[in-house]
Amino acid sequence: MKIVVAYKWAPNPQDLEVRPDGTVDAGRAKPAVSEYDPVAFELARRLADATGGEVVGLTVGPAAIDTPLARKAALSRGLDRLVVVADDALVGADSTRLAVVLAAAVRGIGDVDVVLTGDSSIDVAEGQVPLTLAGHLGWLGLARVAAVEAADGGLVVERDLPAGVSVLHVAGPVVLAATADAVVPRVAGMKDILAAAKKPVEALALAALDVPAPGTALTTLATARPSQGERRRVVLEGPTAVADLVAALDLAGAR
């Protein structure tokens, strides 16, 4: 079984700075493998080990996502090899553009049975990319996957939905987005990182991929920092704090 894991090399928004005009300074941002994507690595590794399959990492984005450090960070977490599409034409790319490029890369990799992804990326955090990717591949796309196993010529997928747990049998190719707590991912050790440096990496040129032009153009007309609702920020301390709070809430008519 050939499994692709799509993961994002992304900064933690905690390190992004928003200027008063709502533009973002990423100068101090420290990109890393997006918080929940190692869960997908782990699910993929276990599935591959159980089926004798291969795990191919895949990431797309600006040129800066392809550094030796970034490669090792991904490859040390259970991947067999890596495919990277790194091009500054993808700076600020929207979910559909990323998905379209990912889809082209998945087709390029060829004979893929499953694409696994994280729940949502740490920066964009919309959980949309995997489902648009499925749309583009024309495959079934399922989010909130808590477990996956090979069985009866296909996969048994367990989903953790708000209404309850649902178990499915899937026969065709599929995109699966894991829940954040599906499995506990492994921590890369020194030997894993050393081994990572020896694993194959393929850099695919964006221009060489069959990527259709976007149907819709976006223009950012204005940016703003969200108002924090101008909260009062009264911080109470000490023995009278509870009484003070109750009084303040009564005064504000808040209870």
Next chain:
Amino acid sequence: MTSPEPDFDVIVVGGGPAGAVAAHQLATAGLSVVLIERGETPGSKNLSGGVLYGRVLDQVFPGFAQEAPVERRITRHVTTFLTPDSAVSLDYRGGPLADPVNAVTVLRAKLDPWLVERAEEAGAFVMPGVRVDELLREPGPHGRPQVVGVRAGDDELRARVVVAADGVNSFLARSIGLRPQPPEHHLAVGVKAVVRLPREAVEDRFGVSGDDGAAHAIVGDCTHGIGGGGFLYTNTDSLSVGVVLRLDDLLRSGRTAIEVFEDYLDHPGLAPYLRGGEIAEYGSHLVAEGGLAMVGDVHTDGLVVVGEAAGLTINSGLTVRGMDLAVGSALAAATGVAEAIAAGDVSRDGLAAYRRHLDESFVMADMRTYAKAPAFLERTGMYGAYGELAADLFRDVFSLDTTPRRHLAKVALGAFKRSPVTVRQLVSDGWAGVRAL
């Protein structure tokens, strides 16, 4: 039984300036090197902001100030004396300061990754996100335990030499008893923040333009009488602001470093510079301030210690200097380690080559020059009364009341009489100060 082959010639632990430069030099010398850093990205665990005296880095990376992510070149040094409600400044600006490699401000979140990339380019294997838990030791050829590698989690890596560049309080060197736990009065707590301001505000408030920048040192009543002082440096579109507090004083005062720091930021002498700024990053860190006394053993069988891990910082009481010393010691260590490996002797005796190079370098020369600084700074006068005195003096000069302008010397004398500082104390401290600084 023979030991397994080492995985690398050298393991460098710590991706700060000391570790990155050591790894760069060793890799350039053709040795196989792994650089292990616990932060996911180099620099992520290191407090941002500082003035880097760049001459030594320029030797390693010629023209580095053009290439590396530096913020501003310092062309203006200001020393400010604070009292609870006033500030008096001595302003020194001069052409010679603009020498591009003299002093620059840097943000560690940018500088450290750049340095580590250079090491990687030179061929070092960079391993971020790994915290070294322990040094591996085995009986060595001289009957003494020899460091042969490191352990992190379940994994072990072996090398001929380990370079401990793990920063202040070197956990690694202490774990094998090479370096003692420094006494409290040799330690200070540094609290630093990076405050974001629009570029124009930085330039207007500090009277600088282009790539030029200012470094302010702050003394007097800004630390609640706790031995220490503060600094304020300009970056491109932010300020690095901090205090350095003597640990023993701080503990005695019962205050937390953060409390003192927050009051410092609110001081009327400082607040106007920071107005409207936003704290982008904030943290505190121990600084060795023992000067020469802190530099004890820096090598043993299979191990050398560099940078702040080797106690190589100079604390003027107001500011801390350590990055250039870290780089200087890394150069000495790389040369010494390469020689020892070439000679096939990585025992204490072989690695003594590092100590010799260190002793000959500017690092130890400066450590000796400033050797008396810590003792001088222990005179608490520096932190309280002198600020009052200077402020009194300037108040008399600048207050335009109806009394005739007096000659400055007389004004100074008047101020003296009101001040609790005695002339003798002033003279003797002045003398001690001149000798120490």
Next chain:
Amino acid sequence: MNSNQSWVVVADEPAVTGLVTTARELAPQVVAVVVGSREAADAAARAADRVVWLGEPGQVPVEAYAAAVADVVAAAAPAAVVGATSPAARALLGAVAARLGAPVLSNVQQVEAAADGAVVTHAVLGGLVEHRTGVAGVPVLAVDAGAVPADGPAVTVEEAPATPFAGVTVTQVRPRERTGGDLGSARTVVAIGRGLRAEADLAIVTALTEALGGELACSRPLAEGVDWVSKDRYIGISGQRVSPDLYLAIGISGQLQHMVGVRGAGTVVAINSDKDAPVFAQCDYGIVGDLYDVVPALTAALGGGA
């Protein structure tokens, strides 16, 4: 493009008023395409101007209809497409977006029709910033479905049975018991975070919740990770967004991803033992203290609990 029509995709949501309201901003006529139960189709029929029902999924997940929905929507060439934010709705929207080559915009605050598409005000980067974005083409939007079903007159439901993906079957469903009432409409919400040391200690928080007559909620780690509170009760960017009159964040540090979920709350109260916790910069009232002391004391002061 049919600039008179915007389309709403319904993934079995019981209420669609939020979707239809947004869709109507962008075109006078709103058509709903429904994958789901007859009841969902009927509910949509009371809000939209036309309803196309692709059928009851039965033994396949709603997501199996993604390509079918994309076919129907693309054929109509609408001015805009709107759907909900649930995983199933995002799968339908993703297929539509891929077909149209248009991005899905989420966290939408405001939409206006424009000559060549729309102008959309939306939060990006997890709520860190807000953008006003000009969309030249078909905007595809993920918005809150709304909690209240429409009660207007119903239009006829047009049945247009479609073929789902082959090869996928739901073999088992284990429904989750719903704990407590509806978070979305609660006037008071008491949320607990990782400051809680043990599941058994939840009792002190539920006592406060009862004293306030509110609903219990939590931060993500308490629902996903330790599973002390059910997964439909965590607040934030990937969980629920609530706008009660009063929100209490107890033992919650106040990370962006959590706090965007309560931007609409009236009064925010924080209880945290760390005075530097970011939550204190985002609350109306904060108490610095150990929740194990403060919460029982607050419950008692409100005249409840033991």
